[in-house]
Amino acid sequence: MLEIKNLHARSEDTEILKGINLSVAAGEVHAIMGPNGSGKSTLAHVLAGREDYEITEGEVTYDGKDLLDMEIEERAAEGVFLAYQYPVEISGVSNKYFLKAAINSIRKHNDQPVISRSDFVSMLKEKLALLGMDKSMMDRSVNEGFSGGEKKRNEILQMAMLEPKLAVLDETDSGLDIDALKIVSEGVNALRSPERAIIVVTHYQRLLDYIVPDKVHVLAGGKIVRSGDKSLALELEDKGYSFLNEGSEAVAAS
Amino acid sequence: MIATENDAYQESFQQFQSEQSSTAPAWLAELRQTAMNRFTQLGIPTKRIEDWRFTNVKSLAAKPYRNVQSISLSGGEAEALLEKAKLDESFHRLVFVNGHFVSQWSTEHELPEGAVIGNLASAIREEAGDLQNRLSVETDDEAAAFIALNTAFVNDGAFVEIPDGVTVDHPIHLIFLSVEAGQTASHPRNVIRLGKGSRAAVVETYLGREGEGYFTNAITQVDLDETAFLDHHKLQHEQTESLHIASTHVDQKESSEFRSHYFSFGSLMARNEINLMLDGEQIESTLNGLYMPTGEQLMDCRTRIDHARPHCNTYELYKGILDDKAKGVFNGKIFVHQDAQKTDAKQSNQALLLSDDAVVNTKPQLEIYADDVKCTHGATIGELDENSLYYLRSRGVSKDLARKMLIFAFANDVVQGVEIPAVRQHLETILLSSHGLPDV
Numbered sequence: 185m186l187e188i189k190n191l192h193a194r195s196e197d198t199e200i201l202k203g204i205n206l207s208v209a210a211g212e213v214h215a216i217m218g219p220n221g222s223g224k225s226t227l228a229h230v231l232a233g234r235e236d237y238e239i240t241e242g243e244v245t246y247d248g249k250d251l252l253d254m255e256i257e258e259r260a261a262e263g264v265f266l267a268y269q270y271p272v273e274i275s276g277v278s279n280k281y282f283l284k285a286a287i288n289s290i291r292k293h294n295d296q297p298v299i300s301r302s303d304f305v306s307m308l309k310e311k312l313a314l315l316g317m318d319k320s321m322m323d324r325s326v327n328e329g330f331s332g333g334e335k336k337r338n339e340i341l342q343m344a345m346l347e348p349k350l351a352v353l354d355e356t357d358s359g360l361d362i363d364a365l366k367i368v369s370e371g372v373n374a375l376r377s378p379e380r381a382i383i384v385v386t387h388y389q390r391l392l393d394y395i396v397p398d399k400v401h402v403l404a405g406g407k408i409v410r411s412g413d414k415s416l417a418l419e420l421e422d423k424g425y426s427f428l429n430e431g432s433e434a435v436a437a438s
Numbered sequence: 439m440i441a442t443e444n445d446a447y448q449e450s451f452q453q454f455q456s457e458q459s460s461t462a463p464a465w466l467a468e469l470r471q472t473a474m475n476r477f478t479q480l481g482i483p484t485k486r487i488e489d490w491r492f493t494n495v496k497s498l499a500a501k502p503y504r505n506v507q508s509i510s511l512s513g514g515e516a517e518a519l520l521e522k523a524k525l526d527e528s529f530h531r532l533v534f535v536n537g538h539f540v541s542q543w544s545t546e547h548e549l550p551e552g553a554v555i556g557n558l559a560s561a562i563r564e565e566a567g568d569l570q571n572r573l574s575v576e577t578d579d580e581a582a583a584f585i586a587l588n589t590a591f592v593n594d595g596a597f598v599e600i601p602d603g604v605t606v607d608h609p610i611h612l613i614f615l616s617v618e619a620g621q622t623a624s625h626p627r628n629v630i631r632l633g634k635g636s637r638a639a640v641v642e643t644y645l646g647r648e649g650e651g652y653f654t655n656a657i658t659q660v661d662l663d664e665t666a667f668l669d670h671h672k673l674q675h676e677q678t679e680s681l682h683i684a685s686t687h688v689d690q691k692e693s694s695e696f697r698s699h700y701f702s703f704g705s706l707m708a709r710n711e712i713n714l715m716l717d718g719e720q721i722e723s724t725l726n727g728l729y730m731p732t733g734e735q736l737m738d739c740r741t742r743i744d745h746a747r748p749h750c751n752t753y754e755l756y757k758g759i760l761d762d763k764a765k766g767v768f769n770g771k772i773f774v775h776q777d778a779q780k781t782d783a784k785q786s787n788q789a790l791l792l793s794d795d796a797v798v799n800t801k802p803q804l805e806i807y808a809d810d811v812k813c814t815h816g817a818t819i820g821e822l823d824e825n826s827l828y829y830l831r832s833r834g835v836s837k838d839l840a841r842k843m844l845i846f847a848f849a850n851d852v853v854q855g856v857e858i859p860a861v862r863q864h865l866e867t868i869l870l871s872s873h874g875l876p877d878v
Contacts, residue, residue, distance in 0.1 A: 232832045260834035272829035276847025286833035293834065342833060
C-alpha cells in the first residue's frame with residue numbers, strides 16, 4: 185500500500201530525512217521508534233503533505249500513485265490520515281461542522297453522495313461511545329480548551345469517522361495517562377482491518393503493549409537503522425537507544 | 439478671494455442659513471454660525487494632524503458636495519433602499535433620506551408613557567429636551583473639523599427620550615439613506631437620552647444609492663442616566679464610492695451600561711469614532727467592532743474611553759478583515775483619570791490580512807493617572823494561521839473551504855455578541871455571502 189524509497193527531506197537548511205526506505209502492506213501495523221530528533225515526526229508530516237518540508241530525493245508510492253505529487257487535502261481524500269502529536273485548536277469552528285465538512289469533502293472527491301444528516305449523527309454517536317467522549321464536545325470549537333488527553337481522543341475520533349486506508353499516528357501516546365492510553369488504543373485497534381495499514385510513531389514501547397505491531401523500525405539520524413518484529417521494541421525498552429551508534433555503522437557496513 | 443477647498447461648504451452653508459432663517463430660532467442660527475466659523479478655522483484635516491495621520495481624507499472631503507434642502511422620493515429608488523435596510527417589522531423605525539425625516543416611512547409602535555421616539559427637527563420646533571444646550575458639541579480639538587461641520591448644518595436626525603424606569607421593548611431602528619442624485623452631503627444628528635433605570639436598543643443603518651459618491655457626516659449623542667442601559671448597533675453599509683464620517687458621544691452616569699456593536703462594510707472611506715465619558719461609579723461599557731474593507735476601501739475605527747470615576751469596567755474588542763488593497767486603522771484611547779481607582783479596562787484589536795497589499799495601522803493608547811487599576815491591551819495582525827489551514831486540509835477539507843472556515847470563525851466571534859436576533863441574522867447573512875461557510 186505504501187512504498188517509500190530513498191526519501192530525503194529538509195526543512196530550511198537542515199536535512200532531516202536522509203534516505204528512508206519503508207514498505208507497508210495493507211492489513212499491517214508498523215511501529216516507528218527512535219530517539220528525539222531522529223526524524224519520526226518529519227516522516228509523518230511529509231506523508232501528510234506539510235509544506236514546510238522540501239523533498240530533495242526519493243519517492244513515495246501510495247496505492248500505486250505518487251503521493252508526493254498530491255495536495256494535502258487530496259491525500260486525505262485518498263485515505264491518508266495523520267493523528268497529530270499536537271492537534272491544532274481552531275476557535276470558532278465546531279467539531280461537528282469540521283467533521284461533516286471533512287467527511288463530505290472526501291466523499292465529494294471520491295464522487296460519492298454527501299452523508300445524510302441521520303447517518304452522520306448515528307455514526308458520530310457510535311464513535312463517541314467507542315472513545316468515551318461526550319457529545320457536547322462536538323458543539324465546542326475544534327480542540328479549543330480540550331485537555332491533552334481529550335485532544336488525542338479527538339484525533340482518534342476523527343480517524344474513526346474518516347475511516348482512512350493509511351493511518352499514521354504521531355506520538356499519540358504522549359501526554360496520556362494509562363486509562364486514556366487504553367481507550368485510545370482500543371479505538372485504534374477497532375480500526376485494524378485487512379484493508380487498512382497503520383503506522384504508529386512513538387518514542388516509547390508502552391503504546392505497543394496495546395497496539396501490537398507486525399513490524400518495528402528504528403529511525404535514527406534520518407534513516408531506518410534497524411527493522412524487526414515486535415521483540416525489537418522490547419529490546420529497545422531494555423537497552424535504550426544508546427546501542428544505535430554501533431547499530432547504524434553495522435547497517436551501513438552490511 | 440482665494441478659492442479654498444471649503445468653498446463648496448461655505449456656499450452651501452450661506453444658502454442653508456438663508457433658507458432656514460424664517461424658521462430656525464435665533465440660538466440655532468447662532469450655534470450654526472459659530473460652528474461654521476470653527477470649521478473654517480480648522481479646515482479639512484490634513485495628515486499633519488496626528489489623529490488623521492493614516493486617513494487622508496482631503497481629496498474625498500474637498501469635493502463640492504451639496505446640501506439637500508428638499509427630497510423628492512420619486513422613482514422608487516429610496517423605497518428599494520429602504521427595503522434593503524429594514525430588519526424587522528416589530529422595530530420602531532425612523533427613516534431619514536439625505537438627512538430629512540420621512541414620516542410616512544417611519545413606524546412607531548405603541549410606546550410606554552412619556553417615551554418619545556421622533557425626529558430632531560420637530561423636537562427643535564417644539565422646543566423639547568433642552569436642545570439649545572445639548573446640540574453644542576465640543577470642537578476644541580484640532581481633529582474636530584467634521585464635528586463642527588455637522589453642527590453648522592445641524593437640522594434633523596433621531597430624537598429619542600426615554601423617561602426614568604421605562605423599558606422600550608422593541609429596538610429603535612434609525613435608517614439613513616442617501617438617495618438624491620449628484621454629490622450630496624448629509625449631516626444627521628441623533629440625540630438620545632435614557633433616564634434613570636430605563637432600557638433601550640438602538641440600531642443605526644447607513645445605506646445609499648449606487649453612482650456618484652456622497653458624503654455622510656453623522657453625530658450621535660447619547661446620555662445615559664444612572665442604571666440606564668443602551669444596546670447600540672451601527673451597520674455601516676454605505677455604497678463604495680462614498681465618504682462616511684461619524685462620531686458617537688456617550689455620557690454615562692453611575693451604574694449605567696452601554697454596549698456598542700459597530701459593523702463596517704461600506705464606503706470608500708469610513709471613519710467612526712466612539713467617545714465614552716464614564717462620569718460615575720460602577721459603569722460598564724462594551725465596545726465591539728468588526729470592519730471588513732476590500733478593494734481600495736479605508737476603514738478607520740477610533741474609540742476613546744475616559745474613566746473619570748472609580749470602579750468602572752470597560753471591554754473592547756475590534757476585529758478587522760482586510761483584503762485586496764484595503765487599509766484599516768484602529769486607534770483605541772483609554773484615559774484613566776486620577777480619581778478612577780479600581781478601573782478595569784481591557785482592549786483588544788485583531789486584524790486579519792488576506793492579501794499582501796492590505797495594510798492596517800493599529801494603535802492602542804493608554805494614559806493612566808491612577809495607581810490602582812487593571813488595564814490590558816493587545817493587538818495582533820496576521821494572516822490566516824498556516825497550522826490551522828494545514829490541519830483542516832489534512833482532514834480532506836479543500837484549501838478554499840478551509841480559508842472560508844477560518845475567516846468566518848474569526849468574524850463570527852464579534853457577530854455572536856449581538857443579542858437582537860434580527861440584527862444577528864442580518865450580519866450572519868452578510869458574513870455567509872462574503873466569507874461564507876457553505877452547508878456541508
